[in-house]
Amino acid sequence: MDLQTIFAEFVGPNIVYLLLAAFIIICIMAGVRIVPQSEKYVVERLGRLKSVLGPGINFIVPFLDKVRHKVSILERQLPNMTQDAITSDNVLVQVETSVFYRIIEPEKTVYRIRDVDGAISTTVAGIVRSEIGRMELDQVQANRSSLIAAVREQVAQQVDDWGIEVTRAEILDVNLDAATRSAMLQQLxxxxxxxxxxxxxxxxxxxxxxxxxxxxxxxxxxxxxxxxxxxxxxxxxxxxxxxxxxxGLEAAQYQVALKQVEALNALGAGEGKQTIVLPANALEAFGNAFNMLKGKS
Structure with a gap:
């Protein structure tokens, strides 16, 4: 037997079953979707949102349901942005910002906003200008942490309708023009x-x-x-x-006489003073002292 005869005898009567088996295999393949851990799939049915498939094995209705969008849920970083802002004391500054975000509700991101990165960049620029416009230059330099917190909070509120979570918003640098720098240096x-x-x-x-x-x-x-x-x-x-x-008075006179005698003795005890000149009343002082001493004894 040739191949044509074999095909006619075995395949011919079972062609319907073979086609049915092939159709079932195709339906199974079309109805099973394996979603990676870092992604979510947005499924539409006849042009309308049907469901969002999470990581793992998922089943959809073949030919009716179709995966329209594959959205990454990994954290993303926008390119560093620089925008001009004017402080409340009329100083022009250039603020460099950086924003990190991730998509948590892909159905909102897909159907409510076209350019996510552009929308976030515009929102951040407006919020930064508004916040800096309320501060003086010294406050911008000194209260950078509070400024970052305010920007992060307002950005998170603005992008909530887009199914986006802002994980970090940082102000990397605040630059001044040359004239302002020179004036600040002189002031310093x-x-x-x-x-x-x-x-x-x-x-x-x-x-x-x-x-x-x-x-x-x-x-x-x-x-x-x-x-x-x-x-x-x-x-x-x-x-x-x-x-x-x-x-009585005699005791005092006696003490005075003794002091005079001691003074004369000290005067005669010095070297080279063998000749002593005595005042006229010196002998009288000795006599008084002797008499008093005799009287006491």
Whole structure:
């Protein structure tokens, strides 16, 4: 038998079953969709949204349902954008921003917005200009974190209707024109000079205060010393007064005579002073002292 005869005997009567089997295989292949982990499929039925297929094995109705859009759900980064903005004190700045986002509802992204990246870029630019317009230049430089938080919050609210989640929005740099930079540099140098003068003046003031404190302390110590000396003299006077009151005037005269004798002895004890010139009343002092001593004994 030739091949034509074999085909006619075996295939001919079963052609219907073979075609039916082929149709079933084609339907199965057309009805099964395996979606990768990083994507979601948007399915339409006769031109209308039917469903969104998630990662894994999914089944659709062959020939009626069709996968129209394959959307990546990975996080995306927009190209860095630079836009001009004017602060509340009329300073022109150039702000460089970067935005990260991901699609969480593909059906909204597909049917509500045509150019996602362009729409987000325009939204971010408008929000940045609006926020910077409320701040002065110094506030923009000092409160960058709060500015970033405000931009991120407003961008997230604006893109919510597009099925997009903004994961990060960063302000990378705030640049100034040459004239503004020069003016700020002059202001910075003037501020540094002012601080140096203030520091020097405060140093001199502190030195004067310390010197005044030292003088005051010295005066206080000298006054204390004088007061102690005066107290000692007053005490000695008081002792003499008590002695006079208790022993009479002769005791005082006796003490004076003894002091005179001690003074004469000290004068004669020095070297090269063998010849002593005595005052006229010196002998009288000796006599008085001797008489008093004799009287006490």
């Amino acid at each position: 140098n003037a501020e540094r000079a002012r601080r140096a003068l203030v520091t020097e003046a405060e140093g001199k003031k502190r030195a004067v205060e310390l010197q005044a404190d030292a003088d005051l302390y010295s005066a206080e110590q000298e006054a204390k010393a004088r007061r102690v000396s005066a107290d000692a003299e007053a005490y000695a006077t008081q002792v003499v007064a008590v002695a006079i009151a208790e022993n």
